[in-house]
Amino acid sequence: MNRHLRNAVVAAAAITAGLLMTACQNGTGTDSSGKSGTGAGRPAAAEKASDSQGSKGSEGSESSATPKGSEGSHDSANPKGVSGTFQNGTVSYLAPGKYIVSVPGRTDQQFLVADDTEVHGAGTICGEAGSKVDAPCTLDQLEAAAKKGAVSADVEMRNGIATQVTERRSAEGKGVSGTWFGNVSYLAPGKYTVSDMKGVEQQFLLAEDTKIWGYGDICGDTNTGEGGQGGTECTEAELEAAAKKGFSAEVVISDGIATTIRDDH
Numbered sequence: 001m002n003r004h005l006r007n008a009v010v011a012a013a014a015i016t017a018g019l020l021m022t023a024c025q026n027g028t029g030t031d032s033s034g035k036s037g038t039g040a041g042r043p044a045a046a047e048k049a050s051d052s053q054g055s056k057g058s059e060g061s062e063s064s065a066t067p068k069g070s071e072g073s074h075d076s077a078n079p080k081g082v083s084g085t086f087q088n089g090t091v092s093y094l095a096p097g098k099y100i101v102s103v104p105g106r107t108d109q110q111f112l113v114a115d116d117t118e119v120h121g122a123g124t125i126c127g128e129a130g131s132k133v134d135a136p137c138t139l140d141q142l143e144a145a146a147k148k149g150a151v152s153a154d155v156e157m158r159n160g161i162a163t164q165v166t167e168r169r170s171a172e173g174k175g176v177s178g179t180w181f182g183n184v185s186y187l188a189p190g191k192y193t194v195s196d197m198k199g200v201e202q203q204f205l206l207a208e209d210t211k212i213w214g215y216g217d218i219c220g221d222t223n224t225g226e227g228g229q230g231g232t233e234c235t236e237a238e239l240e241a242a243a244k245k246g247f248s249a250e251v252v253i254s255d256g257i258a259t260t261i262r263d264d265h
Helices: 002-028 037-065 068-076 139-148 236-245
Strands: 084-095 098-102 109-121 135-137 151-158 161-167 178-188 191-195 201-205 211-214 247-254 257-263
Touching: 084 139, 109 139, 109 151, 139 151, 139 178, 178 236, 201 247, 201 257, 211 236, 236 247
Parallel strands: 109 161, 211 257
Antiparallel strands: 084 098, 084 151, 098 109, 109 135, 151 161, 178 191, 178 247, 191 201, 247 257
16 A cells, blocks of 8 residues: 555656656746747847848948049049130140140140130131131131141130130231241231241231242242342242242231242342
8 A cells, every 4th residue: 555655656756847847948948028049049140140241231332332423523623724815826736626825935825615615817717818807717717727837816715715716917907017037838828927036927918019039949040030139020829839838038028018028049
């Protein structure tokens, strides 16, 4: 009897111990929210990975968000083009839409032209030589004239772009007078320049009564003329052909118009 009682007590104790162990295992595997510890760990790791990837993505988005235009904005901060008026200059062609104006005593200045650049001619760019009124010219006419040779002009520019190019007349229409020795160059029909040894140019016009004497450069030769000393009277066409090549001469000018031209024989 006693032996049966002891066996029953031992069995009851074993059952109780098993129940307690099961309860402990369930208690350690469950948090206050009822989620398992293993399951709770996984979202935390995923959140860290997501945060890590998100931070990398945000860094990438920041770097890619830097616009290339911002680098260009630095360029726009560069000093603007030159502004001012360049008088008594000579304009030469550089490239389509790009020219350079040279003024004695100043540094040569490049400039651009725009669709609204005003161009006024007085016989070289366009218009009639000797006219008292400037003629409106096109940009194509300016380019064509500048390609042939330097054009005497005043240039007004703003931020490196010409707002106005005005061809100059001889002494602004007052007409210069005097005698020049130098190289004669062709500008336009009836219009020429003579430059001295210093490179200073003087424009002049021709008239119907301009005397043109040749001693081998314009026309004739050194032994022609009266007694071999008078030279040969040349035509304007011969003068134009010679001036397009360039030759030295003595030019007498009165009020901006050549009265006599003698090549340097």
